[in-house]
Amino acid sequence: DVKVTQSSRYLVKRTGEKVFLECVQDMDHENMFWYRQDPGLGLRLIYFSYDVKMKEKGDIPEGYSVSREKKERFSLILESASTNQTSMYLCASSFLSGNSYEQYFGPGTRLTVT
Amino acid sequence: SQKIEQNSEALNIQEGKTATLTCNYTNYSPAYLQWYRQDPGRGPVFLLLIRENEKEKRKERLKVTFDTTLKQSLFHITASQPADSATYLCALDGYSSASKIIFGSGTRLSIRP
Numbered sequence: 001d002v003k004v005t006q007s008s009r010y011l012v013k014r015t016g017e018k019v020f021l022e023c024v025q026d027m028d029h030e031n032m033f034w035y036r037q038d039p040g041l042g043l044r045l046i047y048f049s050y051d052v053k054m055k056e057k058g059d060i061p062e063g064y065s066v067s068r069e070k071k072e073r074f075s076l077i078l079e080s081a082s083t084n085q086t087s088m089y090l091c092a093s094s095f096l097s098g099n100s101y102e103q104y105f106g107p108g109t110r111l112t113v114t
Numbered sequence: 115s116q117k118i119e120q121n122s123e124a125l126n127i128q129e130g131k132t133a134t135l136t137c138n139y140t141n142y143s144p145a146y147l148q149w150y151r152q153d154p155g156r157g158p159v160f161l162l163l164i165r166e167n168e169k170e171k172r173k174e175r176l177k178v179t180f181d182t183t184l185k186q187s188l189f190h191i192t193a194s195q196p197a198d199s200a201t202y203l204c205a206l207d208g209y210s211s212a213s214k215i216i217f218g219s220g221t222r223l224s225i226r227p
Contacts, residue, residue, distance in 0.1 A: 004157075035217075040123075040219065041219065042203070042217055042218060042219030042220060043158075043203070043217040045216075090157050090158075092157070100145070100146040100148070100163050100165075100207050101207060101215060102148070102160045102163070103148075103150075103158075103160065103205075103215065104160065105157025105158050105159070106157050107155075107156055107157055108155070108156065108157050110155075
């Protein structure tokens with residue numbers, strides 16, 4: 001089974017802190033993604049990566065950066081956390097199945113910024 | 115602009131009945147449509163996908179239809195059970211050359227005994 005793990009299930013940080021969210025997948029998937037999920041807004045894509053050292057902005061990249069130094073690891077960085085970044089953060093990886101990409105998600109990190 | 119809508123935020127039905135969830139989209143031409151299940155406090159789990167040239171797909175008690183003329187997918191759970199209670203997300207694939215997909219906001223399904 002594909003396994004996507006995230007470094008923390010729950011995290012509480014203060015405004016202005018630098019926050020690192022780590023994601024690791026064990027199935028050699030090329031693609032990795034970071035989403036945030038908020039009630040009524042669904043899943044919104046922050047950043048994604050096709051390959052090591054490659055990254056692309058998603059729909060809401062402002063206030064975030066990412067790093068992919070190794071294929072299995074994709075990190076999300078909040079340079080200076082703000083209260084409006086309180087959310088559930090989900091990491092996913094995907095592979096090509098036929099001609100479509102199925103996504104495999106981690107358990108999520110619920111981040112609270114106070 | 116591109117948009118995905120799932121017809122209701124919440125759906126409550128009696129155990130044993132068929133649950134039908136709707137996913138509509140505009141300004142897309144997806145090659146594939148996917149459905150995911152999400153339980154509270156967990157990440158979504160892939161259920162199945164349907165291609166644009168397929169009308170219907172089945173997997174156990176699940177059935178999905180895809181009408182590219184109406185720009186709509188219907189997701190059915192037959193003989194529903196309380197364990198089917200979850201949020202169900204539809205997602206569109208192929209809207210760009212990238213491998214990213216676009217998710218709807220989900221429908222929370224509750225099956226009462």
